[in-house]
Amino acid sequence: MTPKELNKYCARVGVEDTFDDDQRDTKTTRSWIESTFQKRDCKCFVASAKDEHVCWCGLSKTAHGANIPVAPAGEAWLPVKHTQPSPTDAYGTVEFQGGPHPTKAQYVRLSHDTRPELIVQLLTREWALERPKLLITIQGGKANFDLQPKLKKVLRKGLLKAAKTTGAWIFTGGTNTGVTRQVGDALQLERSQRAGRVVSIGIAPWGIVEGANDLIGKGRDVPYHAMASPRSKLAVLNNRHAYFLLVDNGSVGRYGAEIVLRRKLEKYIAAQKLHPYTHSSTPVVCLVIEGGTNTVRAVLEYVTDTPPVPVVVCDGSGRAADLIAFVHKYASETGEQTVLESMRDYLIGTIQKTFEVGLQQAECLYSELLQCTRKKNLITVFRIQERAEGGEVQELDQVILTALFRAQHLSPSEQLSLALTWNRVDIARSEIFVYGQEWPRGALDEAMMQALEHDRIDFVKLLLENGVSMRKFLTIPRLEELYNTKSGPSNTLRYILRDVRPHLPRGYIHTLHDIGLVINKLMGGAYRCYYTRRKFRPIYAKVMNKSVNVHRNSASFTRHNAGGLSLITGFMPVTTEMALFDYPFNELLVSILY
Structure with missing residues (x-):
């Protein structure tokens, strides 16, 4: 059947024109x-200092073409000045070959100065990713290295758990080298388990990708062999990643094109609200594994940035990570560096041996390490088998999440909201509900509402254990809001409501009376719900009028649209008059069933 015949058939039987819609969506995405x-693309030949026949961009003079302009001797090559932008010619799906089942990943070639909001739009709208609840950015060495088997196992398990349980995005360098290769091994384990998929985004320079020319094409499915030539200076993409941003500044065979774009993208994501109607921003944490001189500078940039980014350093992974961990251990909490100054010569000598650099560069790196120690509270060192204050061995995922709490100076209420978003009740127990913790009025009730809306059963239990009274909490406005929320598990309530209340306007807020009519219908007339009884109506009217007046007089009164329903949000002061349900758990059980 041709597409045209299929569309006619769909129209005749009343089915939507899905074929044509999919075709239009694909064309819209491509355009x-x-x-x-x-x-x-480089548009001017700037002779390299090493070879006058090779441009600084990495291409030979003949590769530029016969009529290429030549820059004056000594002029520095700059992407803004010496390259020409044009519409991207490489995006689509890469199919990694070599395994029993080819794995696929989305990719796009983009300019180094692309605005971060456009990249987020690509990831969320075109590639259909959910916005991150946490961003874990991995920093480390680009050269291959080995990890101790025990540390490698712990890193794999902890990184996967942190990403899976929180709904995080992971940023890496994208190529099958160094730290990205180690992270890729962890992602391979995740794919074999098939229990959810971690969003792994590789951000690599277009000019260092092996076989980049094979990726040129618009909306293609490209076969790709992740096998690098031993003699090649280029690197293949890591086949454990699901998404690739290939950053192009016009150079070939050089790293660095991706650095500024990646940092701008991280900062943009960090500035976004975690939820549209909260004050919390998306948390970002840097995980350091091994690393070279650039890793030390990256850590310094993270901890001194505004706002700063907390850093978790894996001690024992090698080079930069071990040096940062050592300096962190001997740094004073007050910022004094007496002990470190006494070890100056030893540290400079160690830096020279570790990174194979000269004395001048070693002294510069020593200075950068000391600057990092002035932000000691933003750096957390993870060591295998290190125990927390309670005596339990801390896992990497716990260290990552608690580092965020401590670095961001969040209030207990904000910490609890974040733990709820991540669905990490273990973090809430160990880090938030500590002895002597005081809570502002209504904070735990707000958390209970969030837990119920998002079906966080363990948090409901935890809040009940810590003083939330369900009888006082469950008021008529809250119960009604729970029935109207779009969060939580899917149900069939809206379909049954169409039968008992047809022809309702769009955006209508279903009342408890509507819910009562549904219950009566399902019971077949053998039972009359309390919500539909005559004595309930004046109570409902009185309570809801009071609720609206409280919100109108409150500075925190807000309305928002959640899935087409105009809900009144916020939490009213609970009074005895409004705690009307003798058996609140029964009312909640009925709402959960629907």
């Missing part, structure tokens, strides 16, 4: 990507 993202 948007091509009109939004650009590539970069």
